[in-house]
Amino acid sequence: MLQTRRTRVLVPSGALGLNYDKPALARGIAARPDLIAIDGGSTDSGPAYLGRGVSKYARASTKIEWRGLMEARAEAGVPLVIGTSGTCGTDTAVDWMLDITAEIAAETGQRLKVAVLRSSQDPAAMAEAWQAGRIAPLPHAPPVDAEVFASCTNIVALAGAEQINTALATGADIVIAGRTTDTAIIAAMPLARGCHAGASWHGAKIGECGALCASNPQSGVILVDFDEAGFTVTPLADGAKASPHTVSAHMLYENSDPFILYEPGGHLDVTAAEYAAIDDTRVRVTGSEWVAEDRYTVKLEGARIAGYQTVLMALLRDPRYVENAARWAEDITAKCRAKTEERLGLAPDAFRIELRLIGQSASFGDLESRTGDPVEIGVLGIVTAPTEALSDEIGKLLNPYLLHHPLTAAEEQPTFAFPFSPAELSRGAGFEFCLNHVLTLDDPMDAFRLELVTVG
Amino acid sequence: MASLGQIAEKVRSKNAGPFWLTIDVFCGTPSAYAQVCQGLSTARVARSLGADPGHVKRFEIASLNVVKFSLPRPAVQGAPEDRDMHGASWAALLAELEINAGA
Numbered sequence: 001m002l003q004t005r006r007t008r009v010l011v012p013s014g015a016l017g018l019n020y021d022k023p024a025l026a027r028g029i030a031a032r033p034d035l036i037a038i039d040g041g042s043t044d045s046g047p048a049y050l051g052r053g054v055s056k057y058a059r060a061s062t063k064i065e066w067r068g069l070m071e072a073r074a075e076a077g078v079p080l081v082i083g084t085s086g087t088c089g090t091d092t093a094v095d096w097m098l099d100i101t102a103e104i105a106a107e108t109g110q111r112l113k114v115a116v117l118r119s120s121q122d123p124a125a126m127a128e129a130w131q132a133g134r135i136a137p138l139p140h141a142p143p144v145d146a147e148v149f150a151s152c153t154n155i156v157a158l159a160g161a162e163q164i165n166t167a168l169a170t171g172a173d174i175v176i177a178g179r180t181t182d183t184a185i186i187a188a189m190p191l192a193r194g195c196h197a198g199a200s201w202h203g204a205k206i207g208e209c210g211a212l213c214a215s216n217p218q219s220g221v222i223l224v225d226f227d228e229a230g231f232t233v234t235p236l237a238d239g240a241k242a243s244p245h246t247v248s249a250h251m252l253y254e255n256s257d258p259f260i261l262y263e264p265g266g267h268l269d270v271t272a273a274e275y276a277a278i279d280d281t282r283v284r285v286t287g288s289e290w291v292a293e294d295r296y297t298v299k300l301e302g303a304r305i306a307g308y309q310t311v312l313m314a315l316l317r318d319p320r321y322v323e324n325a326a327r328w329a330e331d332i333t334a335k336c337r338a339k340t341e342e343r344l345g346l347a348p349d350a351f352r353i354e355l356r357l358i359g360q361s362a363s364f365g366d367l368e369s370r371t372g373d374p375v376e377i378g379v380l381g382i383v384t385a386p387t388e389a390l391s392d393e394i395g396k397l398l399n400p401y402l403l404h405h406p407l408t409a410a411e412e413q414p415t416f417a418f419p420f421s422p423a424e425l426s427r428g429a430g431f432e433f434c435l436n437h438v439l440t441l442d443d444p445m446d447a448f449r450l451e452l453v454t455v456g
Numbered sequence: 457m458a459s460l461g462q463i464a465e466k467v468r469s470k471n472a473g474p475f476w477l478t479i480d481v482f483c484g485t486p487s488a489y490a491q492v493c494q495g496l497s498t499a500r501v502a503r504s505l506g507a508d509p510g511h512v513k514r515f516e517i518a519s520l521n522v523v524k525f526s527l528p529r530p531a532v533q534g535a536p537e538d539r540d541m542h543g544a545s546w547a548a549l550l551a552e553l554e555i556n557a558g559a
Binding site for chain 2: 140364432
């Protein structure tokens, strides 16, 4: 039986790019953590980041915040881990993060050993894995076939604790990981050091958004202490307090089931967890359970191009047009669709033209339950087509309608406000998430690649 | 009659991954919690969100005075027909539902 070594993980914030409280970080370093762990991404900002393999945060913000963490790491003399680098965790995003790290190392005169864990998957290999029956759908996964895998511009597998521990075991100063589960970067070290498995995953889930599990949630910095029976959460910013209520409520956050969390190799069950206040700032949690599964699976995320988009915006301020906006928009859509079919020779299902009425129904469409009397209506025109050239062409067909379309044939030609020129903005490729599946692995490292590099 | 938003402390909607939406109703007090548990049926929630009631998962968490609903996203996150990338506004549709005060 592995001797438990208590493990203290410092989490600076919910994501690199969201900033963190500097005095609180200094307090965390003074508390002598065993690891500094921060998440670099999420799917929450949409499929384009994965589709393109880029970060949503400014490079300048990422660099300034990462430099602060690299300096904190040097002071603490412990490993620094980032999971889901560059928002999406593709190999290109990992390279971006490695490039920033090398720049900072050179600028600050640090010479560092970096373990780089890559999570990108070859779409053709995933198509084969699908045909070989090694990929299974999760509940309400979109229907897929081999062609869907092959058409993805990026596919990543979500690494778990095993892969992070393989990276940490190299003795690296910094681990730059591609896509991981949000929790894996925090849970890995306590698991490797024999801490309670349920507590390791549960404490990681509570800690992965930084101080969101406490009052003063934007302050970021928290400590999570893991041991043989449970874990303790300590927010570090002035005025930030964790209570049994704030900590247990965090299991609700962006989680479809507040009691069960699936991870590579098993699932966490917190049904029997007990949350106790140690004082007015810290909370102790026990009773969380890890249920190991025989099969080792990792979740896959994939994005592919879902057509090209061109958007337009017009403003209705004339009260008669504001009042009749829905009828006006329906009429334009029908006429512009007919013209698109006639002049571009496109089949009806090959393109979309949608006018969303901001101020009336843009949030919910037909599901909107409220009506009002808006001062003005923003008309957001969204064209989706198989190529960028076609979406731009349709945008140009739509332009004159949005500018001049009358409610009745007899009236003088109206003109509506366009806020900018050109009125058509090409968005380029639009992306869609197309995988909600798991891949079965014989060995946890099978889908991942580890490389050791020296920077500075 | 009062709306759910008036009875509860807060109604929050978020993505739970690209394929699921989750809505947390923080009732604040045991009495508000009881009122929401009794007065807000899963079928009504499904209807207001345009969802299949069979797909809506309901969690009643008395220790937090929270009622939580999770459902497959009405449109997959980021798909051309998706109107709300972060699932931020769906809470408003629920918050505006009238809850029978005496129920």
